[in-house]
Amino acid sequence: MPAPPPAVVAENVSKVFFSRTGDPVWALEDISLTLEPGSFTCIVGPSGCGKSTFLRILGGLEERTSGEVTMGDAGHAIPTAFVFQEHGVFPWMTVLDNVAFGLRMASVGRREREDTARDWLARVRLSDFAGSYPHQLSGGMRQRVAIARAFATGSPVLLMDEPLGALDAQTRMLMQEELISLWEAERKTVLMVTHDIDESIVLGDRVIVMSARPGRLREDIAVPFPRPRSVDIERSGEFGELRARIWELLRDDAQRGEDAA
Known part of the structure; x- marks a missing residue:
């Protein structure tokens, strides 16, 4: 091929x-x-x-x-997905809505985008925080939200x-290993x-x-x-x-x- x-x-x-x-x-x-x-x-x-x-x-x-x-x-x-240094999560949205945001902008239906977002929250070990807001999370947790949102879009880049x-x-070292694991899977x-x-x-x-x-x-x-x-x-x-x-x-x-x- x-x-x-x-x-x-x-x-x-x-x-x-x-x-x-x-x-x-x-x-x-x-x-x-x-x-x-x-x-x-x-x-x-x-x-x-x-x-x-x-x-x-x-x-x-x-x-x-x-x-x-x-x-x-x-x-x-x-389409490309971005992850920035300051995590770029929206403070007025819940963790679940933040992860689902890219799919919402792509006009994905509510049920599908929430299911996808919940799957990615599970993969970054944040399922228990789906209803929380960014100010309730640590810096590392907020960055995991941002990374999950980027992966959840389905963008190849x-x-x-x-x-x-x-x-x-x-x-940072923990997040490096987490990022390696996510990338090797996807x-x-x-x-x-x-x-x-x-x-x-x-x-x-x-x-x-x-x-x-x-x-x-x-x-x-x-x-x-x-x-x-x-x-x-x-x-x-x-x-x-x-x-x-x-x-x-x-x-x-x-x-x-x-x-x-």
Whole structure:
């Protein structure tokens, strides 16, 4: 059988903003990236390098200045689901309604969307909180709601912008393992921005290293650890070597950014 088409193709994507004085500021320059169906790819890079801008362009939340983006077969648009750092859950909705929200926007019937939402709440161990409101949950629980909502949409592509960045270290490690488990069961195509090198290695099949602004693709690194995977790989010497390699790529750009601040 022929290989399935790529889930996402970005070709020479660039983005320019204009300062208050009208001067152009290039956020991204000629980024090309192909994501295969069912892959998990992480992007790391210095602060302000355009990682989040690139993610928003892929998801249709930001206009590109030049280049092409193809989502799905033969250019047919496919829906994407987002998970943001601040969980993005609606404070006025119950947990159940939050998870069902994407299905509601897709005009899925009430019975079906609630059944789907309850299934995903069970999978993230929040069934007992279906009638609760976000302010009644911990930060980790709210992020599980956001992740469940993204998966529940049925979208084949999930775009995640530092989804675990606001969590404490212990909760973050637990959420990494939970996210790995959900992704391995569903095999969605995931593109995730993170500032955490260790997290990018634990979660990703690939780590895309971006340069300082204007953001360019500096290196595309294959992660060698087999699936299924857990955070235990962090104890291996190979993990330490890969972390050091990625840090070397980032350090000079990060230092230049500090000097320019």
